[in-house]
Amino acid sequence: MEEEIFADMNTVRIRRKQVNGNRRSIASVPLSRRLAMDQATSAISKIFSGETRFYTRFNAAQNEEGEHNQVEMKNSSDTEDELGVSVGEHNPNIYSPRQRCSLKFPFVVVVCTLFIFVFGYLLGYATSRKKMVIEPTCPPEIDDRVHFEPEPTLGWIGIQKLLDQKLSVTSFENRLRDFSMKSHEAGSEGDEELATRILQEFQNLDMSPWTDEHYVRVQIPSSFKPNKVFFGAQEIGSPRGYLAYSNTGSVQGRIVYAHYSQPSDFELLLNVKINLTGAIFLVRTGKISFAQKVANAAGVGAAAVLIYPDPADIVCDDNCQLFGHVHLGSGDPYTPGFPSFNHTQFPPAKSSGLPNILAQTITPAMASLLFGKMGGPNAPQSWDETRLNKVSMLKLGAENDVVRVDVHNVLVEKKINNVFGVIKGFVDPDRYVVIGAQRDSWGPGYAKSTVGTCILMELARAITEMLKRDGFRPRRSIIFASWSAGEYGSVGATEWLEGYLTSLSMKAFTYINLDGVVGGSQFFKVAASPLLYKVIRETMKEVNSPILPADSTKSLYDQFAGSNWEESVIVPMKMDESSYPFLTFSGIPSVSFRFTSFKDAGDYPYFWTLLDNKDRLDYATGHLTAxxxxxxxxxxxxxxxxxxHDYLLRLDVDKYKLILRSHVSQIVRRSTQLKQSGLVTADQFEALSTQWLTSAFGSFSRAASSLTTTIQNSDLSDVELCRIVNDRIMRVSLANCISNMKIWIRNVAFSGRLITVSLLNQLIVQFCLVQLCFLFLDQFALITWTIQGCANNLVGNVWDLDNEI
Known part of the structure; x- marks a missing residue:
């Protein structure tokens, strides 16, 4: 602590300041005391130096709080210079710089005693006045635990303009160039290099980064026994590509061309009397995922599936290799429902989504050889389009066309790292949006992973700049996530959810997926929870179309919505998207979107190949990739x-209710039609009662209406009240976690998996089949209870359940 003493006309002021300069205060001293101190100063100056000292400093002892006091004394001339006031005239002849005194020892003792007395007096006075703080010049430090007021410094229009200004074509071109790599397969050196770069950049942005390490089991080709395909005794080839999580071994059987391996394709084959049991299906890539193709084939009794890329679907050469996985699910299939932490031990288990048949990819050249040897009837005309070399007519296959398939993939353990950074909110930091992108790929993965990772990093940079330079203050937090092992079925994202599900519950309220967002420029498609439809529609109206001139103000909504924006834009969510486990496993409302060149929202054709590079994506976007x-x-x-940003979470409960009502109405209508058909027994007739289902939906509808009323009658600027309302909104899709056939799922209404309202509608049509009756009853009970549980969650307090619903 330092103190300065200075005088004005009536008082002497002591200026006290900490050594570190953080705080100072001023205390007043009567003029009489100041004159006494001035005389003492003059006397001491005469004795020791014979001249006036304009600046004399005394060091005080350490005070009781561990600070050091220093007393500074200035004469009146210094005070006049500082304050601009006069305290009297001074005779320059009173003290001459040239005077010298010769002192005897006794007099020195007296003077020293006087000096000690004056010093002690001043020190005691300064100490007694220490706590008189009048005008601090530096603001007190802000406690991190004290939140900002909810009113932001920027309005929404200003926020969106700031973001748009910070995202430029030039910055994206540079970013895409920096992050392009030839190979970054999960767990490889390239994957680790990218993870390190992302972590370092999050650190440079002060985003408190961290990593999440997992040890997962994946399947790779054997280096000793290659996978092979034979037609009779002739070897067709040994492809480099493969399908992870295929069953292994060697099987042979009749080969049958099954188009895209969709249920409708198998119905057509059965109609033309093709025996499917024990067959090996030859199918082409596209329409549905590899896992769905294999699951559909296994469902009709196939022994193996061979998948090839037809040049009619994807422009490629004869040696195009396909890579993928056939796990009908997400995450590590050998720790289903549990995280793959290295310190966690679980009994041997595997996902029910693993196939029990063989699956292997082949090249177009190998497919041409097979078709050239196949006989049997011609394929239907709708299946006949092909651009395979030397193949003019596609055959379905004859009884004696026997093929053997050898698959010798091996399981290996790989270490993967998810990388995270966070921008913390200022009102509700424990409520957050998660935005993520996978960074791994089979090859270059330019469209699949590089573009999404670049978007993730550019948004992190832009929003951080808005926070530091432009006064942006988000109410809630934003978590940026870079996933690994996405190509094996969203393994990184799913393992994170499994490991931290209890921590994420009622905290993470939305997930936004950036995987494969740019695959063209002609169409815009979105797969999302209905809770996010309102946000999607508003966003489309705010963002301009990328394929129009820069001076055009035509929005995405104007460009792509048409007469019915939902029919034009909304598509089902795919199981291979990392948003899928967020929505289905954890119940977190999620969204995936993409620009594509396919009206039917088909995947970018090079996703599963080594051809996913810059040149092909530039061609698909008309050289407008950036x-x-x-x-x-x-x-x-x-x-x-x-x-x-907003007070109220933009999750549309009313839209969710309308879509759920549509599903329930379909179930009720179809069950009524089945009852009237006379195809069910008395016991089955009773089981088809929809009373409890409609009752559960009624509870949900009333709970949603109650929430809407509460919102309309609430002051949302009240932080605590707004938080309570938002928590009720977040509970909409967080229904009770249910299990059926080892498949865990939360969001039964909009999941797209086995336990869905859509499946229930399909099962009603086939209810009279004994093998489906029990499955229907199981699904029916789960659907009913889940809707009721969602209604209970939406109400809020347990004592309000009976009163409100």
Whole structure:
């Protein structure tokens, strides 16, 4: 602590300041005391130096709080210079700089005693006046535990303009160039290198980064026994590509061409009397995932599936290799429902989504050889389109066309790392949006992973700059996630959810997926929970189309919505998207979107190949890859910022209720039709009662209406009240976790998996079949209770359940 003493006309002031300069205060001293101190100063100056000292400092002892006091004394001339006031005239002849005194020892003792007395007096006075703080010049430090007021410094229009200004084509071109790699397969050196770069950048942005390490089991080709395909005794080939999680071994059987391996394809084959049991299906890539193709084939009794890329679907050469997985699910299939932490031990288990048949990819050249040897009837005309070399007519296969398939993949353990960074909210930091992208791929993965990772990093940079430089203050937090092992079925994302599900419950309220967001420029498609439809529609109206001139103000909504925006834009969510486990496993409302060149929302054709590179994506976007990436970043950024900025969470409960009502109405209508058909027994007739289902939906409807009324009658600027309302909104899709046939799922209404309202509608049509009757009853009970549980969650307090629903 330092103190300065200075005088004005009536008082002497002591200026006290800490050594570190953080705080100072001023205390007043009567003028009489100041004159006494001045005389003492003059006397001491005469004795020791014979001249006036304009600046004399005394060091005090340490005070009781561990600070050091220093007393500074200035004469009146110094005070006049500092304060601009006069305290009297001074005779320059009183003290001459040239005077010298010769002192005797006794007099020195007296003077020293006087000096000690004056010093002690001043020190005691200064100590007694220490706590008189009048005007601090530095503001007190802000306690991190004290939140900002909810009113932001920026309005929504200003926020979206700031974001758009910070996302430029040039920055994306540079980012895409920096993050392009030839190979970064999960767990490889390339994957680790990218993870390190992302972690370092999060650190540079002060985003408190961390990593999440998992040891997962994946399947790779054997280096000793290659996978092979034979037609009779002739070897067709040994492909480099493969399908992870296939069953292994060697099987042979009749080969049958099954188009895309969809249920309708098998119905057609059965209609033309093709025996499917024990067959080996030859199918082409596209329409549905590899896992769905294999699961559908296994469902009709196939022994193996061979999948090839037809040049009619994907422009490629004869040696195009396909890579993928056939796990009908997500995450590590050998720790289903549990995280793959290295310190966690579980009994041997595996997912029910693993196939029990063989699956292998082959090249177009190998497919041409097989078709050239196949006989049997011609394929239907709708299946006949092909551009395989030397194949003019596709055959379905004859009884004696026997093929052997050898699959010798091996399981290995790989270490993967998810990388995270966070921008913390200022009102509700424990409520957050998660935005993520996978960074691994089979090959270059330019469209599948590189573009999404670049968008993730550019948004992290832009929003951090808004926070540091532009006064942006999000109410809620934003978590940026870079996933690994996405190509094996969203393994990184799913393992994180499994490991931290209890921590994420009622905290993470939205997930935004950036995988494969740019695959063209002609169409815009979105797969999302109905809770997010309102945010999606508003965002489409705010973001301009990337394929129009820069001066055009035509929005995505104007460009792609048409007369009915939901029919034009909304598509089902796919199981291979990392948003899928967020929605189905954890119940967190999620969204995936993409710009594509396919009206039917088909995948970018090079996703599962080594051909997913810059040149092909530039061709697909009309050489506007960076422009479309900027637009995609604006779409994701607007949704993120809207969700963390507004008082009220932009989750549309009313829309969720309308869509759920539509599903329930379909079930009731179809069950009524089945009862009237006379095809069910008395016991089955009773089981088809929809009373409890309609009752559960009624409870949900009343709970949703009650929430809407509460919102309309609430002051949402009240932080605590707004938090309570938002918590009720977040509970909408967090129904009770249910299990059926080892498949865990939360969101039964909009999951797209086995336990869904859509499946229930299909089962009603086939209810009279004994093998489906019990499955229907199981699904029916689960659907009913889940809707009722969702209604209970939506109400809020347990004592309000009976009163409100």
């Amino acid at each position: 422009n479309v990436a900027v637009t995609a970043a604006q779409v994701a950024g607007h949704m993120v910022l809207r969700l963390v």
